[in-house]
Amino acid sequence: MPLTFDPPNQPKYSGDDVITSIWQDPGFGSYFTDHMAVADWDRQVGWHNDRIVDYAPVALDPAGAVYHYAQEVFEGLKAYRHADGSIWLFRPEANAARFERSAHRLALPELPAEDFVTSVHRLVEIERRWVPGGEEQSLYLRPFMMASENFLGVRPAQSVLYVVIASPVGAYFTGGVAPVDIWVSTEYSRVANGGTGAAKCGGNYAASLLPQELAHENGCSQVLFVDAAERRWVEELGGMNFFMITTDNQLVTPNLNGNILPGVTRDSLLTVAPELGLTPVERPIELSEVLTRIGDGSVRELFACGTAAVITPIRSLKHEEREYIIDVDKATHTIPLREHLLDIQYGRSADTRGWMRRVC
Numbered sequence: 179m180p181l182t183f184d185p186p187n188q189p190k191y192s193g194d195d196v197i198t199s200i201w202q203d204p205g206f207g208s209y210f211t212d213h214m215a216v217a218d219w220d221r222q223v224g225w226h227n228d229r230i231v232d233y234a235p236v237a238l239d240p241a242g243a244v245y246h247y248a249q250e251v252f253e254g255l256k257a258y259r260h261a262d263g264s265i266w267l268f269r270p271e272a273n274a275a276r277f278e279r280s281a282h283r284l285a286l287p288e289l290p291a292e293d294f295v296t297s298v299h300r301l302v303e304i305e306r307r308w309v310p311g312g313e314e315q316s317l318y319l320r321p322f323m324m325a326s327e328n329f330l331g332v333r334p335a336q337s338v339l340y341v342v343i344a345s346p347v348g349a350y351f352t353g354g355v356a357p358v359d360i361w362v363s364t365e366y367s368r369v370a371n372g373g374t375g376a377a378k379c380g381g382n383y384a385a386s387l388l389p390q391e392l393a394h395e396n397g398c399s400q401v402l403f404v405d406a407a408e409r410r411w412v413e414e415l416g417g418m419n420f421f422m423i424t425t426d427n428q429l430v431t432p433n434l435n436g437n438i439l440p441g442v443t444r445d446s447l448l449t450v451a452p453e454l455g456l457t458p459v460e461r462p463i464e465l466s467e468v469l470t471r472i473g474d475g476s477v478r479e480l481f482a483c484g485t486a487a488v489i490t491p492i493r494s495l496k497h498e499e500r501e502y503i504i505d506v507d508k509a510t511h512t513i514p515l516r517e518h519l520l521d522i523q524y525g526r527s528a529d530t531r532g533w534m535r536r537v538c
C-alpha cells in the first residue's frame with residue numbers, strides 16, 4: 179500500500195509576519211517550517227504510521243542506534259516558486275532513487291521512490307506559504323532516515339525513522355556566486371574504495387569537517403579530495419561535485435567510480451551541456467592534469483556544484499604550498515550554465531525534459 183502522509187486535522191501555522199521576516203534574510207538551513215513528514219519502519223510491519231505532524235524535536239532513547247553507529251542517510255532537494263505563484267519540485271524522482279541506493283549501502287530499509295516523492299510533495303503542499311519567491315530563494319527539503327532501535331549491538335537496526343523537514347533558504351554561501359578558493363587535501367580522505375562515497379550519509383560529511391577546518395586555516399573555503407589509494411585522482415569537494423571546462427569546450431567531471439556522490443545537479447549539468455556548446459565528459463581526472471592545465475591555460479574554468487549552492491566558481495586550488503589561480507574574469511561558461519539550470523528550475527525557460535513536478 180502506498181504511503182499517503184496525511185496532514186493533521188488542525189494544522190498549526192506561523193503568522194505571515196513571521197514568514198515574511200524570515201524571507202528577508204533566510205540564509206541556509208537556519209529556519210524551519212511548521213510541519214514535518216514522518217514515517218516509521220520495523221522489520222515486522224515494514225513502513226507504517228506515515229503522517230504530517232507539527233515540527234518538533236525527535237525524541238530518541240540515548241541507546242538509539244544512530245547515535246552510536248551513524249546508520250543514517252539523507253537527501254537534499256528544493257521547491258521553487260515560479261512567477262505565477264505555482265510551486266514546483268526539480269527531479270524529485272532522482273533524489274528518491276539515490277535515497278534508495280544510499281539506504282541499501284547503509285543497510286537501512288529502502289523507502290519506495292513513490293513514497294519518498296509523496297512525502298516531499300505533501301509537505302510542500304501544506305507548507306506552500308513558506309516557499310519564498312525572492313531571487314535564488316527556495317524551500318530546501320531535507321528527507322532523512324535513521325536507525326531508531328534502542329540497541330547497542332552492531333547490526334542493522336530493526337526499527338527506523340524517516341523524517342522530512344523544510345527550510346526556506348537563500349544562497350548557500352554568504353558571498354553569493356563569488357568565486358571560492360579551494361584547499362586540496364592530500365593528508366585526509368573523504369572515502370575509500372568499497373566505502374560509502376556514493377551514498378549520501380552523514381558520516382561522509384563528518385569525515386570532511388576536519389579537513390575543511392584546515393582549509394579555513396589556509397584561507398580557503400572548501401576542500402577538494404583526491405582518492406585515498408593513490409592520492410592522485412580528483413574525486414569531489416566536501417559536499418559538492420567537481421567540474422572543469424577546457425579550452426576545447428569540454429565539460430569534464432570525474433566518472434562515478436563508487437567513491438563519488440552521483441549529484442542530481444551534476445547529472446543535470448552534463449545533460450544540458452550541449453545546449454551551451456559544451457561536450458560532457460565523465461572520466462578519471464588526475465590532479466596533476468588539472469594543475470598543469472591551469473598553468474598552461476587549457477583549463478579555463480573550474481567550478482563546484484550541488485543542490486544547495488547550484489554552481490560555485492573556483493578561483494584557485496591550493497596544493498602543497500602552491501596556489502594555482504584561474505583567471506575568473508575570462509570564464510565564459512560557468513555563469514551561463516548556472517543561469518541555464520536556474521531558468522529551468524524557476525520556470526523562466528521551457529522544461530523540455532519533463533524534470534519539473536508541479537506541487538500546487
Ligand code: COI
Binds near residue numbers: 417418483485486488
Ligand atoms: C547539496 O549541495 O545538496 C549538498 O549536498 C550540500 C548539503 C549537504 C548542504
